Amino acid sequence: MAADVNTSGRVIEPAREIPVARDVDVLVVGGGIAGVMAALASGRTGASTLLVERFGSLGGTGTAAMMNLFYVPYAATSGPVRELFDRLIAAGGAIPGEFVVYDPELYKVTALDMLAEAGVEVLLHTLVSDAIMQGSALHGIVVENKSGRQALLSRVTIDASGDGDVAARAGAPYIKGREADGKMRPMTLIFRMGGVDVPRLVEYVRAHPHDFSPDPLQTMLDVDHQMIRIFGFFNMVELAKARGELWPECYYFRVESVLPQRGILTVNATRAYGLDGTDAGDLSRAEIETRHQMLQLAAFARKDLPGFEQSFILDSAATIGVRETRRIRGEYVMTEDDIIAGRRYDDVVAVDANQQNPRQQGGHPPDGKEGGPQDREARELIARLFVYEIPYRSLLPQDVDGLLVAGRCISVDHHADVYTRNQGSAMATGVGAGVAAALAARAGVPPRRVDVRAVQARLRNLRVDLDLLRRLGPAPDRLDPQSASQPRDT
Numbered sequence: 001m002a003a004d005v006n007t008s009g010r011v012i013e014p015a016r017e018i019p020v021a022r023d024v025d026v027l028v029v030g031g032g033i034a035g036v037m038a039a040l041a042s043g044r045t046g047a048s049t050l051l052v053e054r055f056g057s058l059g060g061t062g063t064a065a066m067m068n069l070f071y072v073p074y075a076a077t078s079g080p081v082r083e084l085f086d087r088l089i090a091a092g093g094a095i096p097g098e099f100v101v102y103d104p105e106l107y108k109v110t111a112l113d114m115l116a117e118a119g120v121e122v123l124l125h126t127l128v129s130d131a132i133m134q135g136s137a138l139h140g141i142v143v144e145n146k147s148g149r150q151a152l153l154s155r156v157t158i159d160a161s162g163d164g165d166v167a168a169r170a171g172a173p174y175i176k177g178r179e180a181d182g183k184m185r186p187m188t189l190i191f192r193m194g195g196v197d198v199p200r201l202v203e204y205v206r207a208h209p210h211d212f213s214p215d216p217l218q219t220m221l222d223v224d225h226q227m228i229r230i231f232g233f234f235n236m237v238e239l240a241k242a243r244g245e246l247w248p249e250c251y252y253f254r255v256e257s258v259l260p261q262r263g264i265l266t267v268n269a270t271r272a273y274g275l276d277g278t279d280a281g282d283l284s285r286a287e288i289e290t291r292h293q294m295l296q297l298a299a300f301a302r303k304d305l306p307g308f309e310q311s312f313i314l315d316s317a318a319t320i321g322v323r324e325t326r327r328i329r330g331e332y333v334m335t336e337d338d339i340i341a342g343r344r345y346d347d348v349v350a351v352d353a354n355q356q357n358p359r360q361q362g363g364h365p366p367d368g369k370e371g372g373p374q375d376r377e378a379r380e381l382i383a384r385l386f387v388y389e390i391p392y393r394s395l396l397p398q399d400v401d402g403l404l405v406a407g408r409c410i411s412v413d414h415h416a417d418v419y420t421r422n423q424g425s426a427m428a429t430g431v432g433a434g435v436a437a438a439l440a441a442r443a444g445v446p447p448r449r450v451d452v453r454a455v456q457a458r459l460r461n462l463r464v465d466l467d468l469l470r471r472l473g474p475a476p477d478r479l480d481p482q483s484a485s486q487p488r489d490t
C-alpha cells in the first residue's frame with residue numbers, strides 16, 4: 001500500500017490490519033542480560049512468556065557489544081543469577097571472583113537452554129517498533145521482522161531494551177543522560193586483540209606501576225586465575241598523541257581479560273562523545289568514529305606496548321556499546337545518596353553490589369577527559385564496595401499501565417546510574433520484574449497493583465537473597481564468601 005507525502009515533508013502511513021502473531025501473559029522486549037533474567041523468572045513463575053530480541057543471539061551489551069564482565073562479586077549473587085553463573089563456571093565459561101568474567105559464546109547458548117527449560121519462547125531477529133495502547137494501558141507491541149509487520153499481545157510487557165524503547169513509545173516519561181544538560185556517557189566499540197604475549201605485558205605493568213591506575217580492580221594482574229585488567233599506559237599514550245598517532249581525546253589504553261591464556265585480550269578504549277544512542281544518525285557516527293580509533297589503538301599497541309608486538313585485531317563487536325540513554329521516570333527515582341546511605345525499601349525486589357568511587361563521575365563522564373591528568377578516579381582513587389537495594393517502584397513507569405522496566409533503563413538519576421547500569425543490577429532487576437510481571441498477569445491485575453509481598457516471597461522461593469544489605473551493611477570492607485549470598489533451601 002502506497003504512503004502519501006504531505007506538504008510538510010512527512011509521510012502519512014495508511015492504517016492497515018496486521019496479524020496478531022502471539023498472545024501471551026508476559027512479553028519481554030530485549031534479550032540482553034536483563035531481559036534474559038526477566039523472561040527466565042517469568043517463565044519459572046508459571047506465566048506464558050515470549051522474549052523478543054532484534055539480534056540473532058542473546059546477551060545484548062554483554063555479548064554483541066563484547067562487554068563480557070559482570071561487575072558484581074560472585075559472592076553477592078543469588079537465585080537465578082547465581083544459577084546462571086554456576087552453569088557457566090561448570091562449563092568452563094566463567095571465572096568467579098570480585099567480578100565474573102564470562103565466555104560470551106557459552107553465555108549465549110546457556111541462556112537459550114535455561115529459557116527453554118523454563119518454557120520461554122524466544123523470537124529473534126525481531127525489532128519492536130511501536131506500542132499498542134488502550135488509553136494509558138499497554139496491551140502489546142508492534143514488531144518488524146522477515147515475516148513482515150506483526151502484533152504481539154500481552155497482559156504485561158517488560159521493557160528490557162536498555163534504551164526504554166517500549167516505554168518511550170507508550171508515552172511513559174523519561175530522562176536522557178545527565179539531568180542538568182541531557183549529556184550522556186560516551187559510547188565504545190570494543191574489540192579483541194589476538195597474539196598478545198600476556199606474561200610479557202603483565203611483567204611490564206608490574207615494573208611500571210606509576211603509569212597505571214592504582215585501583216586493584218582496574219589494574220588486576222592475576223595471571224593464575226586469568227583475571228587481567230589493565231588501565232593506564234598514561235605516559236605512552238601522551239607520547240603517541242604528541243606524534244599524532246592517537247586522537248586528542250584519548251588518555252589511556254585499557255584491556256580486560258577474555259581468554260588471556262590464549263593470548264586474547266579485549267580492548268575497551270575507544271570513545272565517542274556527545275552522541276545519542278537512540279538516534280540512528282548518531283549511532284552511525286559512533287560506529288564510524290570508533291572503528292577509526294580502533295585502527296589507531298591497535299597500531300599504537302603493536303608499536304609501543306610490550307607484549308603486543310605480534311598482536312592483531314581478532315574481531316570487533318557486532319554493535320557499538322551504548323552506556324546511557326533513556327531512564328524511565330518511575331514511581332520512585334533512586335539517587336546515589338540512597339545507595340551510599342544503604343537505604344532499605346519495603347518493596348525491595350533486587351539487591352546488588354559493586355565497587356565505586358562515591359560522588360565521582362563514575363569512570364565515564366559525558367564531558368570527556370576520562371583518564372586524563374585531572375581524572376582522580378583513574379589515577380588516584382581506589383573504589384569501595386557498595387551493597388544496595390532497588391525498590392519495585394523504580395521498575396514501575398509513571399502514567400502507563402501494563403508495563404515494567406528492567407536493566408539499564410530503570411528509574412534512577414544520572415549518578416545512581418553509575419552503579420545500577422552495571423550487569424549485576426541489570427540481571428537482578430530482570431529477575432524482580434519477571435516475577436512481578438508473571439504474578440500480575442496471572443492475577444489479572446496491572447503491575448501497579450501486584451501484591452509486592454507475594455513478589456518478595458516468590459523471589460525468596462527462587463533463592464534470591466533480599467537480605468544481603470541488612471546482613472552486610474552498605475559498605476562492607478570485603479565480601480566474605482561464607483557470609484554472603486548462598487542459595488538456601490526454601
Ligand SMILES: Cc1cc2nc3c(=O)[nH]c(=O)nc-3n(C[C@H](O)[C@H](O)[C@H](O)COP(=O)(O)OP(=O)(O)OC[C@H]3O[C@@H](n4cnc5c(N)ncnc54)[C@H](O)[C@@H]3O)c2cc1C
Pocket residue numbers: 029030031032033034035052053054055058059060061062065067069070071072126127128129160161162163165187188190268321322323406407408409421422423424426
Ligand atoms: C562499553 C561498555 C562497557 C561496560 N563495562 C561494564 C563492566 O565492566 N561491567 C558491568 O557490569 N557493566 C558494564 N557495562 C554496562 C552493562 O554492560 C550494561 O549496562 C548492561 O549489560 C545492560 O544490560 P541490559 O540488558 O539492560 O541492556 P542491553 O545489554 O542494552 O540489552 C538490551 C537488548 O535489547 C535489544 N533491543 C534494544 N532495542 C530493541 C528493540 N527496539 N526491539 C528489539 N530488541 C531491542 C538489544 O539488541 C539488546 O539485546 C558496560 C557497558 C558498555 C557499553
